[in-house]
């Protein structure tokens with residue numbers, strides 16, 4: 001069995017222990033082994049350094065480290081100048097604090113009738129005698145009295161560590177040994193999607209490629225029109241801002257982004273990108289109002305959007321959908337007005353909880369696009385939030401099984417091939433540009449442009465074939 005302690009928290013404990021790389025082996029877990037001093041001692045005695053971790057129902061994680069083996073003596077104070085208490089999480093958020101031992105002579109107490117006890121004055125006393133489970137909870141009978149006597153409490157109170165309760169959902173004891181951990185975050189040895197070398201040259205080549213993009217000759221299209229659709233907060237506006245930032249050479253925020261229940265973006269804005277030389281790139285990223293269960297864009301409006309009937313900067317009004325009689329309605333759109341590639345934007349962290357209504361709505365839109373032969377992609381945003389490894393180093397995105405699983409899930413949910421699912425991390429909190437963010441976003445953009453080209457080519461051939469047929473008909477007459 002693997003414990004609940006995350007890789008990130010192991011990193012933190014390893015840093016606090018401070019003597020190089022450490023492996024953490026789960027010895028004892030009360031949910032598995034029962035909460036009983038006899039069992040604790042039987043399993044954990046004479047195992048060398050250990051860390052005890054308590055988890056409570058308020059989302060707090062805390063405990064103690066001792067470098068000395070536990071033993072089944074009867075109430076003996078044990079010296080340990082390396083012991084410390086700590087907290088990692090408080091009420092659901094990271095809260096990282098180490099409480100170093102002040103009086104090492106009685107850092108821990110060994111007693112065969114008790115669970116782990118740190119500090120002779122019961123500074124972190126887990127349990128005395130057997131504790132029965134009550135639902136998901138073990139109401140431990142220890143306490144954190146006199147917190148600050150043996151350990152430096154840094155001015156904090158016990159309540160600020162354990163929420164004023166010794167009820168826990170889990171208590172684990174890990175053996176700590178020297179050695180490099182094989183990281184639990186299931187990093188794959190080969191990528192799940194292969195791309196060229198992830199380096200500065202690749203970045204510059206990709207960036208340049210999009211500058212040179214030109215719509216298919218003879219398709220009568222001056223710029224590729226990419227339509228972004230998706231739930232509110234999925235990251236549509238942020239994706240445009242990300243691409244815009246890459247080409248402006250600084251973080252930009254031309255499209256308003258943020259969080260609110262309803263759409264911040266209410267108009268149809270066909271953003272184009274101007275590079276530093278003043279030239280405009282030959283594609284437009286069209287931002288729209290979000291797909292909401294009740295108030296968002298409806299299927300009819302989407303139909304008009306795809307066909308190019310809706311004028312630029314049109315303000316969507318959920319109570320009064322656009323009709324052919326509406327002001328500015330383009331009743332005779334050209335190939336240039338049409339959408340050439342549709343991108344459904346989905347927040348990767350919401351895949352498990354997307355409402356069936358929204359999924360049905362997205363599937364309905366896909367049906368419409370299929371009829372029109374419009375290629376579809378899914379932009380899977382916020383992959384930084386899926387996986388610690390990816391958050392630390394975005395270049396690991398194609399090695400992360402968590403991201404791969406999200407791609408699979410999105411592919412199943414909406415019935416699109418895996419190759420059409422594009423993971424990205426938008427600029428959101430960064431002050432400076434970052435090559436890794438750029439590469440991932442540019443890869444997504446490149447795929448959008450390739451799909452647009454495919455559509456334009458089909459459109460051109462269809463027109464030619466239709467004209468050819470008509471020519472033949474005329475000749476026959």
Ligand SMILES: Nc1nc2c(ncn2[C@@H]2O[C@H](COP(=O)(O)OP(=O)(O)O)[C@@H](O)[C@H]2O)c(=O)[nH]1
Nearest residue numbers: 232233234235236237238257258382425426428
């Ligand atoms: N961590 C993270 N946050 C993101 C990402 N993309 C967007 N966000 C945040 O998600 C929120 C909604 O984004 P926004 O672009 O306004 O969504 P829209 O409603 O689809 O246009 C904003 O607070 C963004 O900063 C991403 O890739 N990673």
Ligand SMILES: [Mg+2]
Nearest residue numbers: 236237264265
């Ligand atoms: Mg928006």
